Amino acid sequence: MVCRGQVVMGAARTYILFNKLLRPSWHLYSKLPVCFSTSASTVPVPLEKIRNIGISAHIDSGKTTLTERILYYTGRIDEMHEVRGKDGIGAVMDSMELERQRGITIQSAATYTIWKDHNINIIDTPGHVDFTVEVERALRVLDGAVLVLCSVGGVQSQTLTVNRQMKRYNVPCVAFINKIDRMGANPYRVLSQMRSKLLHNAAFVQLPIGLENSTKGIIDLVGQKALYFEGDFGNIIREDEIPVNMRAETDERRIELVEYLSNADEVIGELFLEEKTPTEEELHAGIRRTCLQRTFTPVFVGTALKNKGVQPLLDGVLKYLPNPGEVNNFALQQNSKGEEEKILMKSARDSNHPFVGLAFKLEAGRFGQLTYVRVYQGCLKKGNTIYNSRTGKKVKISRLVQMHSSNMEDVNEVFAGDICALFGIDCASGDTFTTDHKLNISMESMFVPDPVISMAIKPKNNKDLDAFSKAVNRFTKEDPTYRVYWDNDNKETIASGMGELHLEIYSQRMEREYGCPVVMGKPKVAFRESLASPVEFDYLHKKQSGGAGQFGRVIGVLEVCYQDTR
Structure with a gap:
């Protein structure tokens, strides 16, 4: 296929953007054709244009469906399929047969895509508490997250668990209230639960235009405009004025947004005290500052299944969530005295610093063990020799890939901020790799809960x-x-x-x-008996079988000895 456009080179991929003459505004577009190459470029994508995000939520909140829409609108896949769909294909991120049969996510799956010149690495995590370790290791290596909530179920048990995990690893997040088209949907109640149960300083940045069967679109409170999603798959966004019957609510909710934002940001707070109205750019900047500090959570709304609200959520990910350079990642290094010191990783996308990466997930692939690695510093190239900081073993990288669910795409090099996978690496989950064996460095590990x-x-x-x-x-x-x-x-x-x-x-x-x-x-239980009270014994042993005989007598008291633990 031949397209008019401009060819832009990126790390490990090439993509084609339509010429501005072909799409005069960002919101009037169809699905962008994206072509991913199998060889890396010599010029890495700037750090500011990278996002590493995870999709986390309670069971059946729509995480995998949302990820499917994101991949479709960014041109990563050609058609969308439903979780446990009637066509028998299922969602891209549910690559395991058991996942497609049961309609649940069992293993976290990684992929990458491009949206508006930004590279986005995405990890779709399970929602069931039984697979909580998948969420733990994903949030350990990600820079931001999308907290998905069901507009009917609201804040549920696993939502609380995921929120604790985000807090443990200090991961900034944006919230997405999904399924506003369902019967009984009430995003306003969900926002109230976020404030009371999750203790988030949260406010709407979008409002739904209608609920349940009457869902028509959303209102952008920051930009003060209505967005309608048209076309067979909602890939054409039409901007319009805010409906007359919602203007009063829009003004009220925008004032509420400024109030909650002013509680966390000094710049917006000063404007609020001076009774000045913040501009759109000032609001965007304030939301980003507070979101990075985890003092404010912007709340988006939509319905992934009905293809409404996904593209503005992607814009929010680019505007409000951090790039790898805005997150402080620390490692432990032993000094000359044998004491461990915290050192800050250099996240510049160049080869001036030694490579440091963390193996956060292991998986048995078709060609041996597949090791998922988050690159925190330096550059790793195909053919490099790396060292395991825990065991001291060295290994040569024969194949370097980036994952798209269960599919692998070969690359020649990866830089700080990228997520890749290696073959033939004998290691454990949580091991640190580096190209300098004298570095003696180890990344902070993840929390592993005990079996129950x-x-x-x-x-x-x-x-x-x-x-x-x-x-x-x-x-x-x-x-x-x-x-x-x-x-x-x-x-x-x-x-x-x-x-x-x-x-x-x-x-x-x-x-x-x-x-x-x-x-x-059910496992068997080994019963052990103990004496309830002391027992006296008197045993006489006599044996005569010809020759020297045997005789003995034992007298005593048998009782339990209790150890004083005071």
């Missing part, structure tokens, strides 16, 4: 013991919350995880991927 449930597990057929052992070794290495051990008291194998679904998924994967059906059940 255990079940007995064994292969259905004894001939499958080898396959069972291989599956256990792989799954326990990939997932630190899945642990399998031998109970010597009851002589059985025990599998521990974060929930029944967690253990059930791995038992099904053993059968599907290794041909090893397993039997799971």
